Amino acid sequence: MNYIFLGMPGSGKGTQVELLVKKLNIPMISTGNLFRKNIKNETKLGLKVKDILEKGDLVPDKVTFEMMSAEIKNMDISQGLILDGYPRSLRQAELLKDILNIDIILNIELSEDQVLLRIGGRRTCKCGETYHLKFNPPQKEGVCDKCGQELYIRDDAQEETIKNRIKVYKEQTEPLIKYYGDKVINIDGNPSIPEVTEEIFRKLGISD
Numbered sequence: 272m273n274y275i276f277l278g279m280p281g282s283g284k285g286t287q288v289e290l291l292v293k294k295l296n297i298p299m300i301s302t303g304n305l306f307r308k309n310i311k312n313e314t315k316l317g318l319k320v321k322d323i324l325e326k327g328d329l330v331p332d333k334v335t336f337e338m339m340s341a342e343i344k345n346m347d348i349s350q351g352l353i354l355d356g357y358p359r360s361l362r363q364a365e366l367l368k369d370i371l372n373i374d375i376i377l378n379i380e381l382s383e384d385q386v387l388l389r390i391g392g393r394r395t396c397k398c399g400e401t402y403h404l405k406f407n408p409p410q411k412e413g414v415c416d417k418c419g420q421e422l423y424i425r426d427d428a429q430e431e432t433i434k435n436r437i438k439v440y441k442e443q444t445e446p447l448i449k450y451y452g453d454k455v456i457n458i459d460g461n462p463s464i465p466e467v468t469e470e471i472f473r474k475l476g477i478s479d
């Protein structure tokens with residue numbers, strides 16, 4: 272069985288991917304790791320991607336696909352495969368279809384308000400400590416427990432950035448839910464991590 276995960280930023284998708292990988296003991300490819308690996312090994316595509324990312328541009332679908340395709344060919348996927356962060360658009364799904372059959376799409380659902388709360392509440396300290404206004408607040412508002420410095424909001428936790436990521440997700444990625452039709456399994460992303468994992472395992476028919 273080959274699996275992909277869909278879910279907005281902040282849905283806890285990455286964590287659930289890891290837990291499913293562990294449970295099923297099958298290989299996983301994430302586009303982030305794939306980029307890093309190719310850049311580190313200085314492959315032809317890796318050098319291309321490095322150049323693109325350094326300019327702050329988006330990696331074209333074709334380049335990501337070529338990398339993905341080369342990786343899949345070199346892997347033993349006889350027991351199945353989990354993809355994280357791919358495909359992200361209909362075009363990517365169309366390319367992927369020719370080399371890999373996707374059996375199950377796990378769609379972790381979370382409302383926009385929840386996404387804003389989860390990511391927008393993150394606070395960071397220069398010392399590396401991280402907090403969350405609601406889930407892990409510092410003892411004194413706006414100040415790091417560990418070193419006493421003032422906390423700040425990282426760029427990716429700014430409301431405008433989050434809203435933009437939500438918009439891109441809705442425009443480009445959400446159409447995949449319709450595209451994959453009845454292969455999609457919806458998972459409620461609101462409860463705690465263990466509860467979400469339990470729902471995934473239960474819906475996949477995997478016993479604990």
Ligand SMILES: [Zn+2]
Nearest residue numbers: 396398415418
């Ligand atoms: Zn600190």
